[in-house]
Amino acid sequence: MGISDGAGLRSKLRFSVTLHAAMAVSGLIMVLFLLAHMYGNLKIFEGQQAFDGYSAYLREIGEPLLPREGALWIVRVVLLFSVVIHIYAAFTLWLRSRTATAGKGGWRYETRKNRRGVQRSYASFTMRWGGVLIGLFVIYHILNLSADYIAPGGPSPSPYQRMVNDFSIWWVVLSYLIALVALGFHLRHGVWSAFASLGANSSVTRRRVLNQAASLAAVVILVGFLVPPLAIFVGWVR
């Protein structure tokens, strides 16, 4: 009587479905962070005092209940966990996908015709390399503007000044532009597939709505992050 699922908790946690859900949740946490980060960046248009003041405020949130930078460290730990889970799930699922296609993915047929499939988007088949690119960019970005370790425009204790210094250099702007476009593509497919992986794609209409929402999220984040560097580069913000 009844269906035995035949799987212990350990194997349930290793289902492709479970790993995709973990990737979805960790990805959506990072999207929420991106929105907050983007909001902070846009304060550059309020001037140096407002921007540096906001940066200082982020370090004081929760004081005196939390120690200085306490709230910031909570966010950092949550993000670090998200990144680790996201990469672990992505890597495990990538290995499975390779095994399930004899290591060749969509290119496992002898014919050279229709190798790009029937309808799949550029965003959908660049998720893995796009993710690697974004990961490398995050390291570069933290060393650059957060840690002030890589400072091509000259280091400064003022976050506002660091942004203005660096984004006056064309190749710094270009490197951020490339990374942000990669991020935009990653979000275009990632946000849609995150919701679908969590069970939200329940009808043909919902599929269309979720895809539109993903496009919107990608465009908003791409534009929102691009505006400050470009404004600095063309001299609107100095």
Added chain:
Amino acid sequence: MNITLRIWRQHDRDAAGKMVRYSVDGISPDMSFLEMLDVLNEQLTAAGGEPVAFDNDCREGICGMCSLVINGIAHGPEMLTATCQLYMRHFHDGDTIDVEPWRSPAFPILRDLIVDRSAFDRIIQSGGYISAPTGAAPDAAATLVPKEDADKSFDAATCIGCGACVAACPNGSAMLFTGAKAIHLGALPQGQIERNSRALAMVNQHDAEGFGGCTQIGECTAVCPVGIPLDVISRLNGDVLSALRKAKS
């Protein structure tokens, strides 16, 4: 019509295969793709060669036996049709057409274009059923089914189990098939009792067969000859996740 074919020839499961070029002439545009292969096989047999082995049965798009990747697209370039419903008029005189079997390590090639799809049978065996008492047939209106649920169930139940979804998936995933088979039962009152354990059991077997995970690209539903919607995957994901939340083990 004169057609040049490049066909995957492989003697058995363990043999190495290769693409072999054949030309067939005297093809009528009204022939189906399989009838064109019949003509090729008659020519091969008459010349003392080995005919090309391919799966087929009903030849009217309902049995799910035919299974060819034609020019890199499962079931060929026409949407919502199985290979048997593809006609030669969709090609041009003088075309070169590449014909290959479904490629997935979970579907080992038995010969030429025939693959072993028993992995699908094992996924269905793991949970694609309901437990019902035997005896006299129940009264037709004993269990009321809302029209919307009946429609959703029937949309999923049209799956003919051909395996094109696996053949087309860049991840080699069988989640469209598994979703269809789990959801057509899970959408009905009769399938509710075992909905959670069914979802877990079928997904467990799906992974055990070596199929990859779904990244929601949608190639499967684009080549599906009966148009199984992509949402069956998401609804199965939802069932698995709610089963995991309720799991006691």
